[in-house]
């Protein structure tokens with residue numbers, strides 16, 4: 293059986309439910325298969341989520357804890373996790389090795405292209421530009437230029453955390469239109485055994501426009517002309533999916549629509565490093581101006597026990613003797629110190645003093661294995677309604693503005709899925725699946741062995 297996976301980054305299941313009359317393709321596909329929520333990895337972030345999904349390994353096993361990761365125990369900050377960080381085989385590696393043809397379009401975690409596939413690959417949204425190594429085989433670049441009538445393929449919306457909302461919205465639509473033209477052309481011309489694409493527009497539209505739609509959002513403005521931006525974009529996706537699937541034989545192909553995580557309103561940010569300074573864990577030699585990154589602060593490492601990195605969640609690292617260059621936390625005291633700090637982080641309240649019920653997690657307790665250099669603590673504030681701000685010098689510990697530009701949504705733990713499998717019973721009730729179950733299920737449906745090391749299970753009786 294062939295497989296078509298249409299990945300819709302950040303697509304939020306409750307929004308698909310909210311507008312069934314306006315999303316006829318989503319409604320029709322739901323009536324044909326299994327559907328519900330997909331529990332993402334922790335943290336539910338694009339990098340590593342798509343690689344977790346396609347390798348059936350958790351972030352600890354991959355050693356990828358977010359877009360950026362520690363490469364050593366120095367204080368120099370984090371490096372971007374590019375495709376060469378992913379050591380585990382992903383679906384297209386496994387299927388290529390078994391002689392199946394694959395076309396892979398824009399799946400996060402594929403730039404640069406370091407391993408050939410038995411077919412075609414276009415790298416992901418982190419591709420820096422048209423001059424990069426983004427197509428396999430390289431001649432695919434010219435083919436794509438032809439399919440797009442000479443217009444450039446768009447990897448991602450430039451500067452999507454900007455205040456120029458009209459420009460962002462137009463760019464999102466144009467990016468999606470062009471990506472689906474390429475998807476269409478790949479499917480029609482090559483008819484691969486395995487096709488997988490990921491559209492990023494669904495993530496960008498949430499981050500840029502959530503506050504116009506959601507009356508519970510702090511920045512909600514009733515009757516705003518952009519109130520329907522997300523709804524209208526979902527309608528665009530619905531129409532594009534219908535056009536794409538018109539060329540797919542649903543009797544011999546299993547079709548999976550899936551997101552890597554969901555989306556929810558963002559209430560604000562917790563200034564994690566300012567908090568660590570105030571509580572005496574992080575010691576600075578001088579007070580930095582507002583918004584200064586930690587790397588530009590004058591840190592007194594000889595008196596610092598912990599520091600943090602911001603993002604959709606906070607990573608907190610301890611300054612451990614014999615591990616970090618100027619570590620002061622005794623190794624024998626490590627677990628006590630980690631527990632003491634974790635208990636305090638769990639109690640950070642919102643800007644009105646109300647509890648946020650933060651989750652403070654130890655990588656060794658939530659992952660099967662811990663590869664690479666994980667943070668010592670993973671902190672998720674207010675069930676992801678709050679993000680972590682890593683810069684310092686803010687007037688308050690809570691900020692309603694994101695330090696990397698306007699951002700109106702955060703990721704949610706549960707994404708969307710709808711799986712149409714020929715011959716399988718249609719489900720009338722939703723079901724929950726796990727991100728790690730996708731790869732073994734795809735392999736089983738394609739009658740391929742499931743390799744050792746995959747952490748998920750096969751979802752359907754094959």
Ligand SMILES: [Zn+2]
Pocket residue numbers: 301302337338339341495552553
């Ligand atoms: Zn994502």
